Amino acid sequence: MVGPARGPNLASVPGPDDDELARLRALVGPSERAYGDAVADADRAIAAAKAATLEAGAARGELAEMRVELARARQDQDLFQRRRTMGAGEYLIDLLREAWRDVLRPRLAHVARRVPRPQGRETRGGQ
Numbered sequence: 001m002v003g004p005a006r007g008p009n010l011a012s013v014p015g016p017d018d019d020e021l022a023r024l025r026a027l028v029g030p031s032e033r034a035y036g037d038a039v040a041d042a043d044r045a046i047a048a049a050k051a052a053t054l055e056a057g058a059a060r061g062e063l064a065e066m067r068v069e070l071a072r073a074r075q076d077q078d079l080f081q082r083r084r085t086m087g088a089g090e091y092l093i094d095l096l097r098e099a100w101r102d103v104l105r106p107r108l109a110h111v112a113r114r115v116p117r118p119q120g121r122e123t124r125g126g127q
Contacts, residue, residue, distance in 0.1 A: 083091055 083094060086094060
């Protein structure tokens with residue numbers, strides 16, 4: 001089977017695919033090189049959008065951290081202002097309450113969880 005003859009004057013003869021090719025070139029550009037450039041531009045735009053999205057996420061994370069730090073600083077400021085108005089005895093009692101709440105009680109709870117309980121013995125509330 002022999003294919004159609006190809007020659008220099010066949011390229012200038014319009015065929016059924018020429019209309020489609022002209023339509024596609026009007027959409028994409030005048031050549032395959034322009035199509036490649038358009039694809040490369042699209043890839044660069046996608047990469048830039050992803051980078052911008054990552055930067056926005058990092059900024060949101062930093063903002064959340066700053067809000068937490070600000071809340072802690074406000075709590076510390078409130079505590080210092082409250083303690084500034086206290087007398088010596090009140091201040092000492094407040095320090096002891098803070099030590100109990102923040103240090104001693106959690107340590108005692110940790111130790112209590114580690115101590116084995118005797119088997120078969122009723123616990124409070126278990127009845």
